[in-house]
Amino acid sequence: MSESAASTTKKRPEFYNIDGASLISYRWPLASIASGMHRVSGAILFFLxxxxxxxxxxxxxxxxxxxxxxxxxxxxxxxxxxxxxxxxALGIIWASLHHFIAGMRHLWMDTHHEHVTKDFGRQTAAVVLVLTLTLTLVLGAKLFGLY
Structure with missing residues (x-):
């Protein structure tokens, strides 16, 4: 590659490890939040x-x-x-719902990986979070006797 071509190419992004203090201020992608919560819900179900x-x-x-x-x-x-x-009990309800729904998302993405894009991951993560929280609120209202 000539010098002029090298200077006009786009600079590649630099990646770096973040330390523990940066975890709070780091802007987590929606898909990583859903995936992390899938792990947390599995741990909650295991320990409880x-x-x-x-x-x-x-x-x-x-x-x-x-x-x-x-x-x-x-x-x-x-x-x-x-x-x-x-x-x-409400925590167990949330953990069960989230672990099941996010697990179905992960299984679908594993078996249809050729159709998975970054945008699809973000959209399905949003669906998982909204669906889980909505169902938890409905069942929580029943648990606390609101209906």
Whole structure:
């Protein structure tokens, strides 16, 4: 390449590693937010699995265990009010919804990678976030007795 051609070519962007302090001010792309939240929701589901199993077991074992289960969410248990347990359940609802919907997005993108573009990734990430938050709000309203 001649010197004149080299001087007229567009300069390539420089990439650098960001440190921990820059994470807050860094402008995260929407697709990376959805992907990161997919990982977080998976971790939440993994670590709260004993609570999820307890909820399932007490809700279907017997009428007495179901009443204990209901009381935990109404009056509370282990020194915590029922409101806190409902918030934990709402977190599990969000994590389940987000992990499922974002997982379906990832599976589709993995199997149809020839059709995936940057714009498509941004659009599907927005759909995942809006759909997850909308469904969480609807189910949260039901959990807290608003309808």
């Amino acid at each position: 699995m004993p609570f999820i199993i307890w909820m399932f077991d007490n809700s279907i074992s017997s009428e007495i265990s179901f009443l204990k289960f209901k009381a935990a969410f109404n009056e509370g248990m282990l020194g915590l009010p029922g409101f806190i347990w409902k918030l934990v």
